[in-house]
Amino acid sequence: xxxxxxxxxxxxxxxxxxxxxxxxxxxxxxxxxxxxxxxxxxxxxxxxxxxxxxxxxxxxxxxxxxxxxxxxxxxxxxxxxxxxxxxxxxxxxxxxxxxxxxxxxxxxxxxxxxxxxxxxxxxxxxxxxxxxxxxxxxxxxxxxxxxxxxxxxxxxxxxxxxxxxxxxxxxxxxxxxxxxxxxxxxxxxxxxx
Numbered sequence: 001x002x003x004x005x006x007x008x009x010x011x012x013x014x015x016x017x018x019x020x021x022x023x024x025x026x027x028x029x030x031x032x033x034x035x036x037x038x039x040x041x042x043x044x045x046x047x048x049x050x051x052x053x054x055x056x057x058x059x060x061x062x063x064x065x066x067x068x069x070x071x072x073x074x075x076x077x078x079x080x081x082x083x084x085x086x087x088x089x090x091x092x093x094x095x096x097x098x099x100x101x102x103x104x105x106x107x108x109x110x111x112x113x114x115x116x117x118x119x120x121x122x123x124x125x126x127x128x129x130x131x132x133x134x135x136x137x138x139x140x141x142x143x144x145x146x147x148x149x150x151x152x153x154x155x156x157x158x159x160x161x162x163x164x165x166x167x168x169x170x171x172x173x174x175x176x177x178x179x180x181x182x183x184x185x186x187x188x189x190x191x192x193x
Contacts, residue, residue, distance in 0.1 A: 001079055001082025003020065003078060003082070004082060005079075021154065035047050038097070040104065040108070044193075052187040052190035053187065055184070055186040058183050059179075059183030059187065061081075062183065063173070063176045065077070066161065066175075067173075069172075
């Protein structure tokens, strides 16, 4: 919502691409961690459903964002989206449940999981503090890789409607709907995986 008050392109990029993306990433990581804790016996399936739901939710938002951009001037459309999304995050925050300490589903025996891993040597499975992590070269290599991947995928996704318009010669509404189909396919892929 704050990005709607941008007075120049750099401020908009910093607010939306920097601050907004950082906040979304923090919420995303917290959601996945909580899903893993709530469903330790079916983590992959639960996270696939979560990521699929997020992708399909994103798919539904794109045509609404395109309509808002057409119906209002761009900055008012962005402000309205920010208010609506912020309100939804606030409401959903009260509905989310944190997994109880050492939660295990009824009848699930975590010993069966460890028996599958017998004979596999654990390499580098030590816990270190965040200060020690910052001293390792591997952290910075991983950080740069994640940033590069996120820049590419976020850049592709945020420009997908424009790419569709240029490549296929369609209007903005059709470009948004094509992007919606792309995100639904991504969501279905997450469910399947």
